[in-house]
Amino acid sequence: MRTFFAGPLTGPVVEPPASRRDGSGHWWPGGVSSGAGEAAGGVGGDGSRAGGVGGGGRGGAVPRARLGDLFAVAPGRTLDALAGRFFRDARLRQYVDRYATYAGSNPYRAPAALGCVPAIEHGDGGWYVRGGLPRLADALAAALDKAGVDVRTETEITEVIADADRVRGVRTAGGEVVRADVVVVNADAASLYGRLLPDRARLRRIAGLGLSSSAFLMLAAVEGRTEGMPHHSIVFSGDYRREFGDIFDRRRPPEDPTVYIGCPSAHDATMAPAGAESWSMLVNVPAGDPARWPMPPEAYAELVLERLASRGHDLSGRLRFLDLLTPADLRDRYGAWGGAIYGGAYGGPLAPFRRPGNRGPRRGLYLVGGSAHPGGGLPLVAMGGRIVAELVARDFSRSDRRRGRA
Ligand SMILES: Cc1cc2nc3c(=O)[nH]c(=O)nc-3n(C[C@H](O)[C@H](O)[C@H](O)COP(=O)(O)OP(=O)(O)OC[C@H]3O[C@@H](n4cnc5c(N)ncnc54)[C@H](O)[C@@H]3O)c2cc1C
Numbered sequence: 001m002r003t004f005f006a007g008p009l010t011g012p013v014v015e016p017p018a019s020r021r022d023g024s025g026h027w028w029p030g031g032v033s034s035g036a037g038e039a040a041g042g043v044g045g046d047g048s049r050a051g052g053v054g055g056g057g058r059g060g061a062v063p064r065a066r067l068g069d070l071f072a073v074a075p076g077r078t079l080d081a082l083a084g085r086f087f088r089d090a091r092l093r094q095y096v097d098r099y100a101t102y103a104g105s106n107p108y109r110a111p112a113a114l115g116c117v118p119a120i121e122h123g124d125g126g127w128y129v130r131g132g133l134p135r136l137a138d139a140l141a142a143a144l145d146k147a148g149v150d151v152r153t154e155t156e157i158t159e160v161i162a163d164a165d166r167v168r169g170v171r172t173a174g175g176e177v178v179r180a181d182v183v184v185v186n187a188d189a190a191s192l193y194g195r196l197l198p199d200r201a202r203l204r205r206i207a208g209l210g211l212s213s214s215a216f217l218m219l220a221a222v223e224g225r226t227e228g229m230p231h232h233s234i235v236f237s238g239d240y241r242r243e244f245g246d247i248f249d250r251r252r253p254p255e256d257p258t259v260y261i262g263c264p265s266a267h268d269a270t271m272a273p274a275g276a277e278s279w280s281m282l283v284n285v286p287a288g289d290p291a292r293w294p295m296p297p298e299a300y301a302e303l304v305l306e307r308l309a310s311r312g313h314d315l316s317g318r319l320r321f322l323d324l325l326t327p328a329d330l331r332d333r334y335g336a337w338g339g340a341i342y343g344g345a346y347g348g349p350l351a352p353f354r355r356p357g358n359r360g361p362r363r364g365l366y367l368v369g370g371s372a373h374p375g376g377g378l379p380l381v382a383m384g385g386r387i388v389a390e391l392v393a394r395d396f397s398r399s400d401r402r403r404g405r406a
Helices: 036-040 067-072 079-086 090-103 112-124 134-146 189-196 200-209 240-248 297-310 327-334 378-402
Strands: 002-004 157-162 167-172 177-179 183-185 214-223 232-235 259-262 276-285 319-325 365-367
Touching: 079 090, 079 112, 090 112, 157 189, 167 183, 183 189, 189 200, 214 297, 214 327, 259 297, 276 297, 297 319, 365 378
Parallel strands: 002 232, 183 365
Antiparallel strands: 157 167, 167 177, 214 276, 214 319, 232 259, 259 276
């Protein structure tokens, strides 16, 4: 990860341990020096290295929680306050605060528990799927196919069919009814309780959380190669408080945005044609309709490109193609509530406990995905998947036993 700050960087800089860095400014688990793919092991690689979800990833036994752990997560403190305890340098504090955005939240309100994210990232490094994340979906599709699962894509579900006490199945947009004892809903919880199985009280509870942030994504094909370009870069704004005030209070895209640049072709030749680069530039923006922004998305893209140019990433004359994705696209294409990336926001110390749970209000109904417990982001979503699989196995094997079937 390379970070760029709006001001000159003259103070002390925390360096990752040399054993965890490769030659191009990245650092990977185990001090890999020859590229990301080997570190990641690729999809379907060494499962023990890729790490299971839910704590078994390091191969050892999961340590038991102790009372002291409760205080280690600094209950009642915000992430920014936690950062302030350890760092006086405003840029390092800003760096730690950045991790609130991993949960779509405001570091000045999000719980300090999110401090575990940089601890994990710095301690264990990150994994990369060679060929990009769609390969993960391909691997899952292949595993489902092998298990004989009938996967239907391009099939919208318009209703979860249920009696007063249990689910009966789902209805598709084409009117087909698929009967089932178990329905696992991966759609946004607000969409479940707002439309698929209307439940005003639960919807109100979700609305009470407030929306997490959304994203303005610029996907670019870039002519030529950028000398020394790392896979991940963050170009920080000059005033973080103002930036989050724009996102969460004034609800407008930040005037001076922090921009994440992902350039996977820096490491992975499959991610761009020879002599070119693929860049994804991501800005955190408020969820909600971009029609209410003070400027159209195209003009905002210009602003972002100008900001990047002024901070050393000038793409003038190198852009072959630029695609924009706004909160409205995330809402319309994927059913995300208001285009929010992580469902409800993590605001306040109890926020993690107020997310919709994994068991739904009818027997056989389960919620999984970024808007439900434990939260958004691929690692948590995968953990949620495992939790739900265990719940289904537990709930249904017990009833089978009662009925003398197992
Ligand atoms: C720009 C961007 C960058 C991100 N970066 C990161 C990152 O770096 N790291 C990270 O961990 N996370 C990141 N995330 C967050 C991560 O992508 C989400 O937390 C995660 O994808 C949520 O998974 P999910 O299964 O809940 O929802 P989704 O991945 O949105 O999947 C839900 C699926 O259900 C479908 N669906 C919805 N309603 C219906 C319906 N009624 N009928 C049929 N299908 C339906 C949708 O079309 C969608 O395909 C990012 C998200 C975005 C948008």
